[in-house]
Every structure is written in C-alpha cells, then in structure tokens.
Amino acid sequence: MAKAPDELYRARFLVEQLKISDKYLRRLMTDLSKAGFIRSIQGRDGGYVFAKSIANxxxxxxxxxxxxxxxxxxxxxxxxxxxxxxxxxxxxxxxxxxxxxxxxxxxxxxxxxxxxxxxxx
Amino acid sequence: MAKAPDELYRARFLVEQLKISDKYLRRLMTDLSKAGFIRSIQGRDGGYVFAKSIANxxxxxxxxxxxxxxxxxxxxxxxxxxxxxxxxxxxxxxxxxxxxxxxxxxxxxxxxxxxxxxxxx
DNA sequence: CTAAAATAATACCCTCAAGTAGTATTTGAA
DNA sequence: TTCAAATACTACTTGAGGGTATTATTTTAG
Incomplete structure (x- = not known):
C-alpha cells in the first residue's frame, strides 16, 4: 500500500497479494485502523486507505x-x-x-x- | 562459573544452581567444551573447568x-x-x-x- | 573392580505465537 | 432493498524452540 499510498485497497486484493488469510489480514488492518494509520471504509465500495502521510x-x-x-x-x-x-x-x-x-x-x-x-x- | 572461574564444577552442582535439567545442562556444557571454552574432566572427581581466560x-x-x-x-x-x-x-x-x-x-x-x-x- | 563422573544419541513433551477458520453482524453505494 | 464490503468474536491448528527423559557407553580415582 505504501508504494501507492493514495489508492484504496480492498481486503480481497491485499489477501491475494500477500498470500495470507482473509481473517488474519482483516485483524491486522483493524488494528492499524484503530491506531489511526489507515482508515477503513465499510459497505459496498469500501476498503482501506492511509489516514495520514506515510512519512508520519x-x-x-x-x-x-x-x-x-x-x-x-x-x-x-x-x-x-x-x-x-x-x-x-x-x-x-x-x-x-x-x-x-x-x-x-x-x-x-x-x-x-x-x-x-x-x-x- | 564465571564468578569464580578457577574452580571445578560438577554437573550435579550446576543443575541445582540453575534449576534446569541434568541432560539439558550436560548438552550445553558439551557444546561449550567442544567449542573449547571449558574443559570437561571425565571419570570420578570429574567436572567442568574453564579452558581459557574468561576475558578471551x-x-x-x-x-x-x-x-x-x-x-x-x-x-x-x-x-x-x-x-x-x-x-x-x-x-x-x-x-x-x-x-x-x-x-x-x-x-x-x-x-x-x-x-x-x-x-x- | 567399582562407583561416580561425563558423553552420546534419540525420542519426546509443552508452550507460545503466528496464522487459519467459522459464523454472525454492520455498513453504505447503487 | 440488495449486495459487497468491513467488523467482531471465538475457536482451532500448527510449527518451532526450549527443555526433558531414556537408555546405554565411556572414563578414571580409589
């Protein structure tokens, strides 16, 4: 994600890229969004985006x-x-x-x- | 051992001090003696001594x-x-x-x- | 010879962290 | 209102590392 930090990424896609399980990825992403690094967008057309500059x-x-x-x-x-x-x-x-x-x-x-x-x- | 590096130490004693299993200790000590740090003396009245200065x-x-x-x-x-x-x-x-x-x-x-x-x- | 020491080799067990799976729920654009 | 997305929670599996157990052998002072 940090390679193109302005895109929105679906769990589906990240799972395929990283070759880890769906549930595991989501758990990690939820941790990261709780910590405020990424924002998770629910509902249809949802996904994950960075919530702040990766330099921060x-x-x-x-x-x-x-x-x-x-x-x-x-x-x-x-x-x-x-x-x-x-x-x-x-x-x-x-x-x-x-x-x-x-x-x-x-x-x-x-x-x-x-x-x-x-x-x- | 490094506290009084000139003594000879029996496995028995070290096991009691360190509270680890006999076999495990001996395995470690054998590794160390193969590496040349300590010398193992077999037979009755045997034990372990440093083979070189602990500063080395x-x-x-x-x-x-x-x-x-x-x-x-x-x-x-x-x-x-x-x-x-x-x-x-x-x-x-x-x-x-x-x-x-x-x-x-x-x-x-x-x-x-x-x-x-x-x-x- | 014998007793007390170290060695050797192999198999086993236990725990913990990393990861997976299941299932039910909530969110929100079309 | 439907569908695809994220969330929540809980249980399970698995692999590796740290450590233990067994049993048999070798060494050497007394």
Whole structure:
C-alpha cells in the first residue's frame, strides 16, 4: 500500500497479494485502523486507505499497534524479572543495543523503507 | 562459573544452581567444551573447568556454540530469502542495527558481564 | 573392580505465537 | 432493498524452540 499510498485497497486484493488469510489480514488492518494509520471504509465500495502521510507513520507505532514494542525491548536473556533494579548479567552490556533499537524504530517511518528494490513484504 | 572461574564444577552442582535439567545442562556444557571454552574432566572427581581466560571468551562465540549467531543476524521481517541482493523493505533500514548487534556480541567477553549485582543467570 | 563422573544419541513433551477458520453482524453505494 | 464490503468474536491448528527423559557407553580415582 505504501508504494501507492493514495489508492484504496480492498481486503480481497491485499489477501491475494500477500498470500495470507482473509481473517488474519482483516485483524491486522483493524488494528492499524484503530491506531489511526489507515482508515477503513465499510459497505459496498469500501476498503482501506492511509489516514495520514506515510512519512508520519513511525515503525515503532506500527509495531505497537500490532504486537507491542515491549517484545523487542525486553531482557536479552528472556528474564521476566530483569530490570534496572534487578538486572541480569547482560543487562548493562545490552543497554546500548536496546537504545539503538528503540531509536531505529522511533526515527524511521514507513516512507523511509525501500519499496523500490523489493517484491516481497 | 564465571564468578569464580578457577574452580571445578560438577554437573550435579550446576543443575541445582540453575534449576534446569541434568541432560539439558550436560548438552550445553558439551557444546561449550567442544567449542573449547571449558574443559570437561571425565571419570570420578570429574567436572567442568574453564579452558581459557574468561576475558578471551567472546559472547558471539558462545552464542555460535550453543545456538548460532545467524538467528540474531537474519532478516528482521523473517524472510528466509532476504539478502543484500534480494532485500526486504526493512533491509537497508535495519543494517546499522545488525552491525551494532554483531559488534556488541563480538567485542564483549564473559569478563565484561556484570556478575556482581546479580543472582539469576 | 567399582562407583561416580561425563558423553552420546534419540525420542519426546509443552508452550507460545503466528496464522487459519467459522459464523454472525454492520455498513453504505447503487 | 440488495449486495459487497468491513467488523467482531471465538475457536482451532500448527510449527518451532526450549527443555526433558531414556537408555546405554565411556572414563578414571580409589
């Protein structure tokens, strides 16, 4: 969609392109529309359109909408209890990585992605 | 073990400390000894000792020995086919992250970890 | 010789996340 | 008023990773 961000896209079409199930796609799209990135138009001749400029959609927001950024920001070793107060052995060594990651996801927007050299998403 | 790296440790003891299964521990330890980080001493009064200074054991080597670094260096979007030649949309945006990650794992050694402020591993 | 240790190989189990499926409902242009 | 679209909710399947279990073998101090 980001390749031609002004078009309206039907679920039907996206399902065919992405080769995922109808229900799954709709669930994701509903998440995204609730988050305000796309607008869903119901009824006949409905579909999905971007609700804002793709240059204003940050990757971190997308991740938050569909799976949650926490997943990527948690303890490297997987300890639930790990925190600044109760660190794991890797905690301090991993800090810069976590920051870099957060920065990447927060600064990049959909418009920064490379849709030209690509056929799979 | 890295807390007192000159001792000899029996599987029995490590299993109790780490609360993981005997077999699982031994599998990991065997991996590590094959990789040359620890030496395993068989027979009665056997156990595991470090085979080299923990300052010379890089995190990347450990990961390689037990699960493979590839896991961490693969495509962010999970595409098997993703590569420099056949990039996914995130490929270029993700490059710096991958490099930072590789750098972190390659530069840090066991000795760099923070064993003092910690009780869980 | 024997007991206590590590090794080896293979099969199994458990959980969780990713994805699928079913079914009923609501929306809105023609 | 009809039809094609999106929504909502719930249940199911599936695959992989992390971990366990079994059983048999090898090693070496005492």
């Amino acid at each position: 959609i940050h990757l971190s927001e997308i991740v938050d909408a569909v799976e949650g950024m926490d997943k990527y920001l948690g303890c490297v070793l997987g300890f639930e209890e790990c925190s600044d107060d109760n660190p794991c052995v890797m905690h301090s060594a991993w800090l810069p990585m976590r920051e870099k990651l957060l920065e990447t996801f927060s600064n990049k927007t959909l418009a920064d992605l490379d849709f030209e050299h690509v056929n799979k998403y | 054991i890089h995190l990347s080597e450990i990961v390689d020995a037990v699960e493979g670094m590839d896991k961490y260096l693969g495509c962010v979007l999970g595409f098997e086919e993703c590569s420099d030649d056949n990039p996914c949309v995130m490929h270029s945006a993700w490059l710096p992250m991958r490099e930072k990650l590789l750098e972190t794992f390659s530069n840090k050694t066991l000795a760099d970890l923070d064993f003092e402020h910690v009780n869980k591993y």
